[in-house]
Amino acid sequence: MRTSTPARAGQYTALLAYLVFLAFPFLWLLSTAFKPPRELGSLHPTWIPEDPTLANFRQAFDEQPLLQAALNSLLAALAAAVIAVLIATPMAYVVARRRTRLAKAVTGWVVVSQAFPFVLLIIPLFLVLKNLRLINSVPGLVLVYVVWALPFALWMLAGYVRAVPPELEEAAAVDGAGRLRTLVSVTAPLLAPGIVATALFAFITAWNEFFFALVLLKTPEKQTLPVVLTHFIGAEGVADLGPLAAAAFLATLPSLVVFAIIQRRITGGMLTGAVKS
Numbered sequence: 001m002r003t004s005t006p007a008r009a010g011q012y013t014a015l016l017a018y019l020v021f022l023a024f025p026f027l028w029l030l031s032t033a034f035k036p037p038r039e040l041g042s043l044h045p046t047w048i049p050e051d052p053t054l055a056n057f058r059q060a061f062d063e064q065p066l067l068q069a070a071l072n073s074l075l076a077a078l079a080a081a082v083i084a085v086l087i088a089t090p091m092a093y094v095v096a097r098r099r100t101r102l103a104k105a106v107t108g109w110v111v112v113s114q115a116f117p118f119v120l121l122i123i124p125l126f127l128v129l130k131n132l133r134l135i136n137s138v139p140g141l142v143l144v145y146v147v148w149a150l151p152f153a154l155w156m157l158a159g160y161v162r163a164v165p166p167e168l169e170e171a172a173a174v175d176g177a178g179r180l181r182t183l184v185s186v187t188a189p190l191l192a193p194g195i196v197a198t199a200l201f202a203f204i205t206a207w208n209e210f211f212f213a214l215v216l217l218k219t220p221e222k223q224t225l226p227v228v229l230t231h232f233i234g235a236e237g238v239a240d241l242g243p244l245a246a247a248a249f250l251a252t253l254p255s256l257v258v259f260a261i262i263q264r265r266i267t268g269g270m271l272t273g274a275v276k277s
Contacts, residue, residue, distance in 0.1 A: 026252065032245035033057070040241050056242035057250070060232070063240075066247055068221060069228040076138050076213075076224060077206035080145035081199040084153045087146070089195060092157035093187070097166070107158070110151040118211045121148075129216065136218045144212050149202040156201070160194030161187075204255050225251045 027047070032040065034052040039045070060066060095103045125144055126135070134140030164187055172182040210226040217223045229251060232244035 029245050029249050029252070032241060033249045035242065037242060056246035059240075060243035060247040060250075063243060064228050064231050064247065065220060066225070066228065066250070069223055069225045070251075072138055072222060073207055073224040073226070076141050076145060077203045079139075079142045080149055080206040081202040083142070083146045084149040084202045085157075085195055085199045088150055088153035088157050088198065089191070092154050093161050093183075095154065096158045096161035106154075110155050113151045122212065122215055125212075126215065135216060136222055138222065141213060141216055141224070144216065145202075145206040145209065148209075148212070149205055152205075153198045153202055156198045157191070157194055160191050164190045200258055200261070204258055207255055 031047055031049060033056055034054070035049045036051055036053045036055065039049060039051065091106070095106055125147070129135050129140045129143065132140070132143075134143065168186055168190075169182050172186045173179075177185065208226065209224075213224045213227050214230075217227060220228075229244065229247055232240045232247065234240070
């Protein structure tokens with residue numbers, strides 16, 4: 001069915017308005033990061049700084065341990081992504097290939113678990129980490145991130161497994177390949193894009209996570225980047241706007257770069273999981 005010209009113009013207008021709505025916070029953050037204090041306090045703010053400066057970036061690095069916090073975030077996000085994928089991949093294969101009651105129960109549990117609020121999980125997780133002596137440690141935070149990322153990683157990878165035709169595995173078996181060789185030589189290469197997309201999605205989720213890091217990490221040298229950003233806000237709620245915007249802009253860049261690289265694979269994986277039965 002062909003779309004009329006007014007309808008098409010309305011669609012493009014709505015799409016443009018949506019893009020502007022999404023881009024507004026990032027563009028405002030970018031503009032604020034380069035403004036001197038005189039322009040930050042102006043009653044008539046402008047989008048483009050009249051006298052752009054890097055002083056906010058220098059002040060941000062001088063006042064807070066941004067590099068150490070970025071390293072903590074990087075270690076936690078990388079470890080969580082790798083561990084979550086290693087655990088979720090074989091689980092996803094079983095859930096996708098074995099149509100048993102247990103597999104259906106696991107799938108249902110994955111869906112239900114996404115409805116749990118963070119506050120409901122933090123108390124049992126805190127007690128478990130306390131017994132394991134992992135409070136205020138990056139490994140403890142990694143454990144929490146793995147638990148949090150597993151349901152979505154399992155659901156996403158199961159969609160990729162269902163997209164692999166079972167006939168390929170059956171043909172390999174007819175040619176004499178065993179189960180392990182079939183998985184390694186036939187299935188695993190076809191799952192590689194899904195594994196990469198799932199790992200990177202888990203990485204972005206852990207990189208941006210704030211609540212668990214705020215509760216579980218106490219000492220400044222252990223804190224992650226989202227928690228350190230709150231230190232630019234004073235006890236009375238007054239924000240040091242310039243350095244805060246500069247630090248937040250730097251913290252946003254890795255997520256944007258990674259998401260720009262993998263967004264097509266993520267979309268493909270989510271659609272695959274949605275249409276395959």
